[in-house]
Amino acid sequence: MSEEERQHTERQRKRDTLRERGLDPYGGRFDGVRAISDVRAQAADLQLEPGTRSDRRLRVAGRIVLLRLMGKLAFLTVRDGTGDLQFGCSKADLGEQWDLLALLDLGDLIGADGVLGRTKTGELTLWADRLTVLAKALRPPPEKWHGLIDVDLRYRRRYVDLFANPEVREVFRRRSGIIQALRECLLGHGYCEVETPVLQPIYGGAAARPFTTHHNTLDIDLFLRISPELYLKRLLVGGMERVFEISRNFRNEGISTRHNPEFTMIELYEAYADYQVMMERVEQLFAAAYAVSAGHMVPARLAALEHEVARLEAKDAPDEAQQSALARSRRQLALYQQAAAGIDRGRLTTVFGEHVLDFTPPWRRARYGELLQEHAGVAMGDSAAVRARAVSLGLETNGKDDAVVINEVFESTVEPRLIQPIFVYDYPAAICPLTRRHPQDERLALRFEAFAATMELGNAYTELNDPAVQEANLRRQVAGEGDETMAVMDEDFVLALEYGMPPAGGLGVGVDRLVMLLTDSASIRDVILFPLQRPRSS
RNA sequence: GGGGGUGUAGCUCAGUCGGCAGAGCAACGGCCUUUUAAGCCGUAGGUCCCGGGUUCGAGUCCCGGCACCCUCGCCA
Numbered sequence: 001m002s003e004e005e006r007q008h009t010e011r012q013r014k015r016d017t018l019r020e021r022g023l024d025p026y027g028g029r030f031d032g033v034r035a036i037s038d039v040r041a042q043a044a045d046l047q048l049e050p051g052t053r054s055d056r057r058l059r060v061a062g063r064i065v066l067l068r069l070m071g072k073l074a075f076l077t078v079r080d081g082t083g084d085l086q087f088g089c090s091k092a093d094l095g096e097q098w099d100l101l102a103l104l105d106l107g108d109l110i111g112a113d114g115v116l117g118r119t120k121t122g123e124l125t126l127w128a129d130r131l132t133v134l135a136k137a138l139r140p141p142p143e144k145w146h147g148l149i150d151v152d153l154r155y156r157r158r159y160v161d162l163f164a165n166p167e168v169r170e171v172f173r174r175r176s177g178i179i180q181a182l183r184e185c186l187l188g189h190g191y192c193e194v195e196t197p198v199l200q201p202i203y204g205g206a207a208a209r210p211f212t213t214h215h216n217t218l219d220i221d222l223f224l225r226i227s228p229e230l231y232l233k234r235l236l237v238g239g240m241e242r243v244f245e246i247s248r249n250f251r252n253e254g255i256s257t258r259h260n261p262e263f264t265m266i267e268l269y270e271a272y273a274d275y276q277v278m279m280e281r282v283e284q285l286f287a288a289a290y291a292v293s294a295g296h297m298v299p300a301r302l303a304a305l306e307h308e309v310a311r312l313e314a315k316d317a318p319d320e321a322q323q324s325a326l327a328r329s330r331r332q333l334a335l336y337q338q339a340a341a342g343i344d345r346g347r348l349t350t351v352f353g354e355h356v357l358d359f360t361p362p363w364r365r366a367r368y369g370e371l372l373q374e375h376a377g378v379a380m381g382d383s384a385a386v387r388a389r390a391v392s393l394g395l396e397t398n399g400k401d402d403a404v405v406i407n408e409v410f411e412s413t414v415e416p417r418l419i420q421p422i423f424v425y426d427y428p429a430a431i432c433p434l435t436r437r438h439p440q441d442e443r444l445a446l447r448f449e450a451f452a453a454t455m456e457l458g459n460a461y462t463e464l465n466d467p468a469v470q471e472a473n474l475r476r477q478v479a480g481e482g483d484e485t486m487a488v489m490d491e492d493f494v495l496a497l498e499y500g501m502p503p504a505g506g507l508g509v510g511v512d513r514l515v516m517l518l519t520d521s522a523s524i525r526d527v528i529l530f531p532l533q534r535p536r537s538s
Numbered sequence: 539g540g541g542g543g544u545g546u547a548g549c550u551c552a553g554u555c556g557g558c559a560g561a562g563c564a565a566c567g568g569c570c571u572u573u574u575a576a577g578c579c580g581u582a583g584g585u586c587c588c589g590g591g592u593u594c595g596a597g598u599c600c601c602g603g604c605a606c607c608c609u610c611g612c613c614a
């Protein structure tokens with residue numbers, strides 16, 4: 001029998017013993033549970049002296065993460081969704097329940113009733129006089145100091161990752177807060193939240209390979225949406241003048257630290273606006289999201305890093321690993337100090353990787369062509385120079401449209417240098433089939449992309465509402481070759497435009513990447529609860 | 539798809555030149571009424587990712603494969 005099986009069997013034995021004693025090892029309804037964060041807040045007001053107990057009874061529940069059993073006294077550290085709290089259990093207080101402790105293990109979910117106090121070292125403690133087993137854990141939790149580190153296992157058993165690594169749970173709590181803030185921001189501007197089809201007979205609104213599926217009753221193939229764009233614009237035709245959708249999109253493409261096959265966009269359309277208005281919306285959305293995430297994360301991480309650096313500095317004879325850990329923590333600390341200083345000056349600063357980013361509006365706005373001139377040294381209109389530059393960069397240019405080559409040069413020369421938040425606007429028209437042309441220069445489209453830390457965060461247009469131009473663009477795209485094309489003609493979409501779509505601004509923001517930026521997460525997998533992975537065969 | 543890295547006990551990790559498979563945590567037995575990753579004594583636990591090869595002998599070297607991570611490519 002393997003060690004794993006032995007521990008499993010041992011815990012099953014304890015579960016059975018609980019049953020023999022008339023206790024349900026899986027608990028039941030447990031009323032009046034107080035959140036540990038609330039208990040801690042209340043304790044601050046209570047002014048408990050070390051070594052004393054209050055007379056206020058309360059009930060707390062959570063998972064045992066540490067267990068210190070000594071003769072006739074035990075301390076358990078219990079974790080709920082809001083924090084950790086020490087339970088103190090003495091043989092005198094528990095009476096006949098004392099024997100129950102022998103049947104408890106790390107990882108079990110338990111509840112306790114008792115009074116709040118402080119030990120003589122000052123640790124806040126719930127002195128329990130009654131314990132309730134709420135769920136016997138048959139599998140042991142990961143190592144208590146390091147937590148779960150193995151990246152593969154963390155994603156495959158995210159439930160373990162979440163309870164073993166509180167900072168992971170914190171990221172997802174912040175993700176929830178960010179989405180709520182985005183929603184409230186738009187509702188506050190008079191937007192209506194809608195839901196449009198995920199299963200689409202024709203896919204469009206972006207250039208990507210779709211996932212396909214099949215509906216049995218209708219006997220038709222369907223596509224999981226790569227974008228909600230064409231449906232949301234139909235709503236503009238219908239008179240819904242400000243709409244948004246928090247849209248899970250599916251793209252059958254590669255997986256990387258910035259790409260997951262299913263990802264979340266917030267996409268919005270506003271009648272009578274244009275892409276300049278959308279820039280302001282991006283700034284507003286980021287400010288709202290910042291307030292509930294990075295605005296809290298920066299001071300919290302700063303405090304944690306100060307503590308960590310102090311701990312490492314206190315070591316008398318640090319080994320090599322400790323020295324490099326100290327150096328790493330100091331670099332991090334310097335970044336967070338810089339971000340915190342920005343916050344003190346009223347700015348929306350945060351740390352992402354090696355950078356301190358400043359999201360304070362207004363963000364820099366720069367023309368696509370100017371940036372191309374600045375970083376690639378070529379003029380957008382000089383296609384010979386652009387192609388020469390592309391060749392010198394090692395890019396393949398044969399058979400590609402000028403606009404595609406321009407964009408590839410842009411992506412390899414300009415995008416890697418876009419660290420601070422920026423709006424890049426007026427894109428080459430040929431790669432923007434859904435965008436209105438620039439009134440002064442038909443080679444340009446009224447489109448911008450927002451970047452920060454070299455990541456594309458959002459994409460917006462002054463929307464094209466001329467059905468004849470739209471149809472011509474789509475036909476040209478369908479006929480075209482290469483990467484920047486949309487392969488499918490949507491005739492109903494053109495029909496909708498023929499009924500009259502108001503001039504509008506439209507915007508899509510990648511929610512996952514936004515969460516990455518505002519929680520200092522290096523991989524998109526760190527902000528998606530269950531990222532796609534190859535299934536385990538065994 | 540290319541390049542680099544990782545894979546050893548349930549978890550976190552050592553394993554030197556090719557020579558008996560190791561530690562901490564977790565587990566089990568014992569001691570312990572103020573611990574903070576509790577401590578102390580003792581016990582048990584291995585498909586060294588998988589498959590070949592070289593060798594008297596392979597966790598270690600070679601070849602092939604698998605999984606994951608990073609990176610490039612791809613990717614609005």
